[in-house]
Amino acid sequence: MTGIAIRTLDALWVLWTCARMQVKAMKGNELGLVIGVVQPVVLILVTVGAHTDEAPEVLTGWTVGVLLTTLWASTVWIAGGILRGELRSGTLARSVTSLRPGFLVLLGKCLGATARALLVISCSVAVTLLMSRAPVTADRPGWMLLGLLASVCSGAALGMLLACILLLTRYGLQVSAALMYPVFILGGLLVPPDLLPGFLHWLPSLISLRWAREFLTNAAAGTVSWQALIWLVALTTVYFLLAVKAFARVIDHARREGTLELV
Template structure:
């Protein structure tokens, strides 16, 4: 009779230990990804050089509130590029390093490990872009005026989550083809032109405005711009969250296709 109450307690302890071990594994995955990010040249290019150059060019002819809006647009544009070249290449780099088979065969769900890596990559890029943006503007004697700090922080958080979800999707897609680098190049500039970030969609012909509707960062730009003016753009926030959830769900499904292909071929190599 005395052993009965101990069984639920033992079960709770096992679940607690399992959760703690999973948290350690996820933290380790994120830490490894951060170490790789710091050494990756595209992280420096897209997290520091690109936003700095865009701001230097923009600040030469833009001032005041218009410069605030341009700073947001240039930062999100750099985050888009970072999602493509860094988070989007996670699986391919695991294949190149020969570590993907070990991750797939680990006792932990590789999707969670991949998500932790993608989040780490997105957080690193966002931090680099934010620090660079604030630093360049400060050097030019300009300070961004934020009237709704809470909305700004919420927009940045959604931007990180959206970039991570996009990285999860692109990473799974890119591993299905040998032309991933060419596809990355093809995705970069059209979205910068038509994605509603650097160039507002209102400036484009009506028949060219639809691509911005499927780019979550264009909606996040509206959320962040609203934070500067003291408001929270709830419709734009809802659209960004819906697209982020869609990216994550699509990435989950595409990764299933990657694993199914690996099982059929008996290999996770790109051969």
Template structure:
């Protein structure tokens, strides 16, 4: 745990004022404005929570993807990747600590989106279930970091995997129902969507902002955490295998 916290603290210092963090903080309220303008123009003021939930989840996923891509690339560019791997500290714990720290910054976008909805459109959303919202955001940070960690090994093998990083944004938002609930997607897509943590996070966050009682909150949180943990387990297993391979071949530092 100490190693996890140290890695997270290091990453937060490293990240302060980074372009990725700035980008997410600037784009989240703009996305809220875009989504709210569409629903407001159509006279659907009841859908305001959608416009706050979607930018939040988009920011979290974007930052997780960014962390998965940049973590290895940056270490390689700085010439510190070999040192990181040779150190006795568990690499998996360091990677997850750093990825969670990056992703956690996305939580700021929730506050920004909420403020944008209030300041620009006068929609000050209430928090009828604050505990559910906070717990869901924290679970989503873990799930986003865990799922994106699957990509980290790819960046060790092929730096050109950046194309994949760029590609996994909107298809994932669509599949995860971050803006439009999964129930509006074609029937054959829905089972696939349910395997994506974003669909559970989006539904629970929207319910958390709705005055109606939230059903099965604990079970739904458990699903988000389980999906994130499964992603983390797969990601770390792949990372170990890939690192063993590049160490055997002596190609670790090759970009």
């Protein structure tokens, strides 16, 4: 086995182990239950449940929008707060000074948090749709699964980036709230981009989950939007590269200045 293969397997093992640890740590998390259960149920009832006479394609678009809107909220409040949680519990130093790259540990935890959140949200949405008997479509389930996996990766990359940003401020809750609601309105998830003011039409294009919505909605209707998938992957890659760079700068600053109590 070559050195590259060994390093790849080792990286995958780190990601898997950290993801499992994060999933276990989230059990019984009240915030996760509110975001993953209460919020999607309310949004589905307000959108889909109140308009079951609409065309299935329209209801499917709203359902996907609710799913990704709630995933964004989970990314901000849960994945984005992972480093702050480690700082409070005193485990941050071990995470960033281990033999494995610290960003790999963070990525694994963000993947675990995002995947678990999406699973809980999906179950909540599915149960609510069954109870409301809303006619939604799912013509290309394989492509939809691919879109969901890409959404998990995108949410994890965003979570990494937010974790680094929130670690630098004492006002994490306020910053989280300030980041969350503008995306609810301007992110192209629940509010169609063409309903936004003309000078804001470009803004949703910078949000990867907006392209995830387009891809999933089209896949549910029976078509594959390659443009949406390409934009989703490209923006996710950009988020990840920015997150790795931000993580390196945060840790370097912390080690030099001692501002994050790493020693």
